[in-house]
Amino acid sequence: MRSDANIAGPMTDPVPGPRTESSFGEDVSRETPPPMDDTPIGRAAQLAVEALGRAGEGLPRPERTRVIVVANQKGGVGKTTTTVNLAASLALHGGRVLVVDLDPQGNASTALGIDHHAEVPSIYDVLVDSRPLAEVVQPVPDVEGLFCAPATIDLAGAEIELVSLVARESRLQRAIQAYEQPLDYILIDCPPSLGLLTVNALVAGAEVLIPIQCEYYALEGLGQLLRNVDLVRGHLNPDLHVSTILLTMYDGRTRLASQVAEEVRTHFGEEVLRTSIPRSVRISEAPSYGQTVLTYDPGSSGALSYLEAARELALKGVGVSYDATHAHIGAQNNPNMVEGIQ
Ligand SMILES: Nc1ncnc2c1ncn2[C@@H]1O[C@H](COP(=O)(O)OP(=O)(O)OP(=O)(O)O)[C@@H](O)[C@H]1O
Numbered sequence: 001m002r003s004d005a006n007i008a009g010p011m012t013d014p015v016p017g018p019r020t021e022s023s024f025g026e027d028v029s030r031e032t033p034p035p036m037d038d039t040p041i042g043r044a045a046q047l048a049v050e051a052l053g054r055a056g057e058g059l060p061r062p063e064r065t066r067v068i069v070v071a072n073q074k075g076g077v078g079k080t081t082t083t084v085n086l087a088a089s090l091a092l093h094g095g096r097v098l099v100v101d102l103d104p105q106g107n108a109s110t111a112l113g114i115d116h117h118a119e120v121p122s123i124y125d126v127l128v129d130s131r132p133l134a135e136v137v138q139p140v141p142d143v144e145g146l147f148c149a150p151a152t153i154d155l156a157g158a159e160i161e162l163v164s165l166v167a168r169e170s171r172l173q174r175a176i177q178a179y180e181q182p183l184d185y186i187l188i189d190c191p192p193s194l195g196l197l198t199v200n201a202l203v204a205g206a207e208v209l210i211p212i213q214c215e216y217y218a219l220e221g222l223g224q225l226l227r228n229v230d231l232v233r234g235h236l237n238p239d240l241h242v243s244t245i246l247l248t249m250y251d252g253r254t255r256l257a258s259q260v261a262e263e264v265r266t267h268f269g270e271e272v273l274r275t276s277i278p279r280s281v282r283i284s285e286a287p288s289y290g291q292t293v294l295t296y297d298p299g300s301s302g303a304l305s306y307l308e309a310a311r312e313l314a315l316k317g318v319g320v321s322y323d324a325t326h327a328h329i330g331a332q333n334n335p336n337m338v339e340g341i342q
């Protein structure tokens with residue numbers, strides 16, 4: 001057990017009593033209140049949770065580690081932004097969360113402030129050289145309970161190198177299964193393609209989260225992703241399903257955004273989170289400071305909407321109905337909350 005292991009926090013167990021799932025350490029206390037982060041950034045982020053008025057309310061912990069694949073082969077729809085901000089939100093809600101950066105661009109590693117120059121041990125070593133995941137995972141500065149397996153530029157060659165390797169589709173799955181640290185969530189940030197890297201993610205996870213940008217052509221190409229999910233479920237991973245759709249870059253001022261949202265909701269129904277993410281300057285600025293929006297500007301509509309989406313995701317995961325009072329926090333019905341026109 002690592003010394004930084006600490007999953008004490010406002011998340012509460014849906015079922016009291018010791019956890020039977022082996023992936024959770026029995027030496028981890030769930031009774032202790034969350035340690036207040038002693039860095040200014042950590043404290044500010046903690047305030048964001050409190051801004052929602054529910055810091056002490058507690059969120060249910062999943063009974064076992066939820067492995068969530070954030071995928072959409074369309075580029076620039078908000079996969080990375082969603083991965084890092086949801087992960088940080090879940091950690092701020094008290095969860096213990098690992099982000100696996102599976103994109104050679106390494107954007108998730110950058111956004112989390114994780115060093116990922118070419119010599120850093122990375123997810124490439126895990127996939128291609130069977131290095132244990134524990135040897136590449138780094139704690140994320142400023143967010144208690146958040147960890148990252150970084151991607152380096154080496155990963156660009158992995159799509160090709162994997163082709164000739166044994167069990168080329170299930171190398172990430174094996175690495176995750178062998179990872180012994182207790183985790184509530186693993187979020188995997190996929191590249192904008194459906195190659196072997198994304199297939200590795202789909203084999204490793206049970207849930208697919210598809211971010212959909214509220215723009216024209218939002219649904220284009222989704223059929224291909226859904227067919228791939230079906231193929232992987234049929235041949236390699238019977239548990240795989242699309243559990244969550246998240247509407248991103250929602251601009252409450254445009255009719256197009258609400259039309260796209262309506263179309264997505266008609267098409268997917270229950271899988272679509274009630275919370276959508278507003279288009280927000282703060283969200284797009286945060287990565288250049290190596291931060292998530294949760295630490296960069298905790299009170300912004302972007303930060304609050306990701307916190308709310310995380311809450312909805314956590315509640316859905318344990319079958320607890322979600323009170324959507326705050327689902328519109330991200331400006332859906334309140335265009336004044338869109339930064340820039342306040
Ligand atoms: N809610 C938002 N408001 C404003 N800008 C956003 C928002 N979400 C994402 N962006 C910006 O849009 C761009 C694309 O987002 P992101 O990198 O998360 O997409 P992606 O799907 O991971 O892209 P890729 O396919 O290249 O991996 C980034 O510059 C990001 O900062």
Ligand SMILES: [Mg+2]
Nearest residue numbers: 079080103107
């Ligand atoms: Mg990305």
